Amino acid sequence: MSYDGKTRDPFLALKLEREENLRTEEINKLAEKNFKEGNKVFCYPEIVRPDEDIEIFFNRNLSTLKDEPAIVIMGAYNDWKWKSFNINLNKSRLNGDWWSCQVRVPEEAYRIDFVFHNGNDLYDNNDERDFHVTVDGGMDVFDFENFLLEEKRLEQEEFARQKAEREKEEEGKRRKEADIAAKEADRAQARAEVAKSMGALKEFMKRAVTSVNNVWYIEPSEFEGGDKVRLYYDKSSGPLSEATEIWIHGGYNGWKEGLSIFSKLIKAKNKDGDWYYTDVLAPLVTLEFVLPDRAVVLDWVFADGSPQRATLFDNNRRQDFHAIVPKASFEGLTLFEEEQIYNKLQAERRLRESAMQAKAEKTTRMKVETKAKTLKTFLLSQKHIVYTDPLDIQAGSTITVFYNPTNTVLSGKSEIWLRYSFNRWTHRLDPFAPQMMIPDENGSHLKAIVKVPLDAYLMDFVFSESKDGGVFDNKNGMDYHIPVLGGVMKEPPMHIVHIAVEMAPIAKIGGLGDVVTSLSRAVQDMNHNVDIILPKYDCLNFDHVKDLKFHKSYFWGGTEIKVWSGKVEGLSVYFLEPQNGLFWVGCVYGRNNDGERFGFFCHAALEFLLQGGFHPDIIHCHDWSSAPVAWLFKDHYRHYGLSKARVVFTIHNLEYGAPLIAKAMEFSDKATTVSPTYAREISGNPSIAPNIFKFHGILNGIDPDIWDPYNDKFIPVSYTSENVVEGKNAAKGALQQRLGLRRDDLPLIGIISRLTHQKGIHLIKHAIWRTLERGGQVILLGSAPDHRIQNDFINLANQLHSSYNDRARLCLSYDEPLSHLIYAGADFVLIPSIFEPCGLTQLTAMRYGSIPIARKTGGLYDTVFDVDHDKERAQGHGLEPNGFNFDGADAAGVDYALNRAISAWYDGREWLNSLCKRVMEQDWSWNRPALSYLELYHAARK
Numbered sequence: 001m002s003y004d005g006k007t008r009d010p011f012l013a014l015k016l017e018r019e020e021n022l023r024t025e026e027i028n029k030l031a032e033k034n035f036k037e038g039n040k041v042f043c044y045p046e047i048v049r050p051d052e053d054i055e056i057f058f059n060r061n062l063s064t065l066k067d068e069p070a071i072v073i074m075g076a077y078n079d080w081k082w083k084s085f086n087i088n089l090n091k092s093r094l095n096g097d098w099w100s101c102q103v104r105v106p107e108e109a110y111r112i113d114f115v116f117h118n119g120n121d122l123y124d125n126n127d128e129r130d131f132h133v134t135v136d137g138g139m140d141v142f143d144f145e146n147f148l149l150e151e152k153r154l155e156q157e158e159f160a161r162q163k164a165e166r167e168k169e170e171e172g173k174r175r176k177e178a179d180i181a182a183k184e185a186d187r188a189q190a191r192a193e194v195a196k197s198m199g200a201l202k203e204f205m206k207r208a209v210t211s212v213n214n215v216w217y218i219e220p221s222e223f224e225g226g227d228k229v230r231l232y233y234d235k236s237s238g239p240l241s242e243a244t245e246i247w248i249h250g251g252y253n254g255w256k257e258g259l260s261i262f263s264k265l266i267k268a269k270n271k272d273g274d275w276y277y278t279d280v281l282a283p284l285v286t287l288e289f290v291l292p293d294r295a296v297v298l299d300w301v302f303a304d305g306s307p308q309r310a311t312l313f314d315n316n317r318r319q320d321f322h323a324i325v326p327k328a329s330f331e332g333l334t335l336f337e338e339e340q341i342y343n344k345l346q347a348e349r350r351l352r353e354s355a356m357q358a359k360a361e362k363t364t365r366m367k368v369e370t371k372a373k374t375l376k377t378f379l380l381s382q383k384h385i386v387y388t389d390p391l392d393i394q395a396g397s398t399i400t401v402f403y404n405p406t407n408t409v410l411s412g413k414s415e416i417w418l419r420y421s422f423n424r425w426t427h428r429l430d431p432f433a434p435q436m437m438i439p440d441e442n443g444s445h446l447k448a449i450v451k452v453p454l455d456a457y458l459m460d461f462v463f464s465e466s467k468d469g470g471v472f473d474n475k476n477g478m479d480y481h482i483p484v485l486g487g488v489m490k491e492p493p494m495h496i497v498h499i500a501v502e503m504a505p506i507a508k509i510g511g512l513g514d515v516v517t518s519l520s521r522a523v524q525d526m527n528h529n530v531d532i533i534l535p536k537y538d539c540l541n542f543d544h545v546k547d548l549k550f551h552k553s554y555f556w557g558g559t560e561i562k563v564w565s566g567k568v569e570g571l572s573v574y575f576l577e578p579q580n581g582l583f584w585v586g587c588v589y590g591r592n593n594d595g596e597r598f599g600f601f602c603h604a605a606l607e608f609l610l611q612g613g614f615h616p617d618i619i620h621c622h623d624w625s626s627a628p629v630a631w632l633f634k635d636h637y638r639h640y641g642l643s644k645a646r647v648v649f650t651i652h653n654l655e656y657g658a659p660l661i662a663k664a665m666e667f668s669d670k671a672t673t674v675s676p677t678y679a680r681e682i683s684g685n686p687s688i689a690p691n692i693f694k695f696h697g698i699l700n701g702i703d704p705d706i707w708d709p710y711n712d713k714f715i716p717v718s719y720t721s722e723n724v725v726e727g728k729n730a731a732k733g734a735l736q737q738r739l740g741l742r743r744d745d746l747p748l749i750g751i752i753s754r755l756t757h758q759k760g761i762h763l764i765k766h767a768i769w770r771t772l773e774r775g776g777q778v779i780l781l782g783s784a785p786d787h788r789i790q791n792d793f794i795n796l797a798n799q800l801h802s803s804y805n806d807r808a809r810l811c812l813s814y815d816e817p818l819s820h821l822i823y824a825g826a827d828f829v830l831i832p833s834i835f836e837p838c839g840l841t842q843l844t845a846m847r848y849g850s851i852p853i854a855r856k857t858g859g860l861y862d863t864v865f866d867v868d869h870d871k872e873r874a875q876g877h878g879l880e881p882n883g884f885n886f887d888g889a890d891a892a893g894v895d896y897a898l899n900r901a902i903s904a905w906y907d908g909r910e911w912l913n914s915l916c917k918r919v920m921e922q923d924w925s926w927n928r929p930a931l932s933y934l935e936l937y938h939a940a941r942k
């Protein structure tokens with residue numbers, strides 16, 4: 001030991017010396033042992049712990065570097081994943097050719113990986129295996145992965161924060177620019193308005209003079225606004241010569257502010273003639289008007305009394321009297337007026353903008369809340385089978401999975417195993433070991449505990465009867481999936497292409513068009529990529545296509561096909577325009593070669609995908625009209641360039657084109673229809689039955705932005721469930737006025753429908769008469785593709801419009817804006833369909849707080865729950881009852897529901913109002929069904 005003069009305590013110095021000796025001794029022993037065993041490397045201390053310094057020893061002589069004068073260690077931690085280091089080694093004082101250096105072990109390390117080199121290009125990498133030492137008592141691999149993910153999460157958070165800041169800055173800049181532009185616009189408008197009014201005033205001033213001989217004059221002759229002046233009037237000069245009193249009724253600047261000066265005139269002494277005078281403040285007005293620059297002309301008449309009492313006037317032969325204000329500044333007035341208007345415009349604009357912003361914020365908030373509530377309802381709705389605690393799964397947390405096999409295929413099994421993973425079974429740590437579930441002390445469920453990685457975005461699980469498998473409950477092949485929140489990874493986007501012949505609002509014939517648009521928007525909202533391919537009909541509603549431009553041209557099927565691209569409701573759409581004119585026929589359907597036209601379109605669409613180098617994951621086709629996509633794809637494209645894609649086929653209505661539907665059922669990878677009940681109803685149909693195994697019923701949703709009473713330009717008062725009564729009253733009034741119905745508080749039934757057999761025409765007619773009998777009003781909006789039915793309704797309309805002109809209106813046309821007003825203004829919406837795959841009308845009605853009256857069929861059965869009978873069934877869906885329904889397809893059936901509804905209107909308004917509020921709060925958007933479609937798309941790709 002050396003005495004360095006600093007270590008003054010001799011006992012401490014002694015202690016340190018002993019420690020050092022001990023250390024040297026231990027290292028010597030280790031060196032000897034390792035040398036004997038032929039090990040090139042050892043470290044001290046032997047057990048390496050995190051957050052400590054260690055010394056690594058390297059025997060140069062045993063290495064490829066034995067002749068090298070310099071030795072450097074190059075290393076990193078945790079399988080080379082974490083930090084790196086390069087440190088020079090020094091020759092140690094140990095016997096033999098041992099070189100060493102100190103290395104810090106970070107607290108996150110579970111192992112240290114390293115090689116040695118000569119500072120140049122000669123390496124000893126342990127025969128390509130590298131060297132490593134294990135760190136004891138710190139993190140394990142799993143912890144470390146989580147640590148890395150946590151770091152990533154923090155990084156993402158920071159990134160998001162910076163992004164938000166940038167966006168805020170940009171928004172601020174944008175606002176500033178908008179503000180400048182708005183100011184300029186308001187200034188320009190103010191100037192224009194003033195120029196106009198000043199022009200008029202100038203014209204007017206041509207009539208003004210400084211005095212009229214023997215009639216009136218003003219003293220002093222030079223004055224300006226705000227001065228006190230004396231106006232003289234010779235009473236004998238006009239019709240007031242006999243009056244006992246003389247008054248002036250006056251104003252200024254062409255009577256701009258109306259009558260603002262009135263005063264009684266006093267008889268002037270010492271004057272020839274019958275002169276009267278009054279003192280006038282020019283302009284003599286209340287304080288707020290007194291602004292010196294403002295009066296450029298005085299206007300008045302003389303009268304025999306005050307404004308209230310006067311009966312006789314001298315109004316200068318109907319010209320009134322007008323005096324020039326000699327020192328007035330016309331320019332000053334112009335500037336003043338302009339400023340006034342400008343300030344008013346600015347104040348109005350600010351008010352408007354802040355109202356708009358508040359509204360937009362509220363809309364967003366409501367959407368987010370609805371979505372969260374729906375997810376929760378969905379998770380709770382399967383609680384009798386499976387749920388997690390907590391219900392919201394957060395990435396990085398530990399959760400308990402509960403499962404009750406009683407009503408599943410695993411009922412009665414002695415063991416239940418949970419098999420799980422994440423991110424659709426693709427997680428990097430997959431497979432996770434199956435876990436045997438243990439009984440939960442307080443309930444009928446079994447439970448298992450699962451650690452959720454930080455990079456999870458979805459938890460996947462199934463249950464089995466044994467560790468190795470055996471019988472599975474995999475939710476009919478779809479597996480159980482629960483979204484994981486707050487993770488560092490997002491689901492990779494899928495590319496979905498819809499090939500369809502209808503699309504709302506540019507080519508909408510019925511509900512199919514609505515679904516193509518709204519489903520696509522919902523899926524796009526979930527960060528997937530969606531394109532739509534549509535024929536370019538000459539009858540497209542181009543008003544709703546943004547950025548329409550020519551995209552490319554290709555040849556197929558013996559003709560040139562021009563492709564146009566554009567945006568519709570925020571969706572990317574490709575329009576195919578074959579130059580053979582197949583879609584220049586003024587309509588979507590209704591030609592005798594519809595099948596041929598759409599068959600051509602389907603093939604052309606696939607060809608466009610191929611030639612355009614698209615690689616969609618899913619091609620989604622709809623009904624008979626794009627059914628050919630399914631087999632054309634299999635025959636000509638699946639193995640010839642579009643191999644990644646899978647075909648999903650949705651039946652919106654089995655009533656039309658059944659053979660084509662049957663064929664698409666066979667060739668598609670997955671098929672759906674638009675409600676579970678309709679799926680059941682048609683499951684035995686020969687077009688469906690052979691392929692029932694790939695067939696699913698997924699309920700339609702409606703687009704909450706397109707149908708939104710809080711942001712609807714077609715209704716008079718915007719409303720949410722909070723002011724539903726007020727909103728609907730206003731809409732009802734507007735509707736009655738627009739259609740010329742009696743403006744009265746009566747129960748109003750709305751019917752919005754294509755008029756075809758499916759929609760229950762005889763029941764619609766019956767309901768109209770029944771409603772009228774019960775004192776209500778009826779509005780029907782609908783049109784019939786079949787001329788006979790259309791004529792039939794025209795006759796009915798004539799009959800009703802003559803006998804019940806103030807209570808019934810049949811609008812036999814297609815009118816989207818009117819449909820919005822009906823959804824909002826009706827108390828009830830009637831849908832008495834004979835069959836109904838889903839039905840959107842009842843869903844839209846509820847969004848607007850109208851109560852559906854529906855027949856219990858197909859999707860109507862799945863969405864309308866009777867207030868008297870369906871409480872339990874509704875609860876099974878996590879819902880409260882929301883309407884009136886009926887079974888029979890006859891008059892008695894309709895009456896049963898309709899009578900109860902109308903009676904509730906007459907006898908239970910309070911209750912009915914609360915029902916309106918309730919139905920508005922139910923979520924019939926795509927929030928939930930879109931998740932099911934994504935499940936299905938993924939299942940199609942398996």
Ligand SMILES: Nc1ncnc2c1ncn2[C@@H]1O[C@H](COP(=O)(O)OP(=O)(O)O[C@H]2O[C@H](CO)[C@@H](O)[C@H](O)[C@H]2O)[C@@H](O)[C@H]1O
Pocket residue numbers: 509510511512514515652653674700752753754781782783813814815816819836837838839840841844859
């Ligand atoms: N005259 C008119 N003026 C304005 N708007 C009018 C109108 N007549 C109808 N509409 C509107 O058209 C849509 C019709 O929706 P439906 O669900 O009744 O569809 P449809 O029977 O056509 O479609 C099929 O496809 C859809 C979608 O899958 C299924 O819901 C349905 O059960 C199935 O029959 C609604 O948005 C409605 O408001």
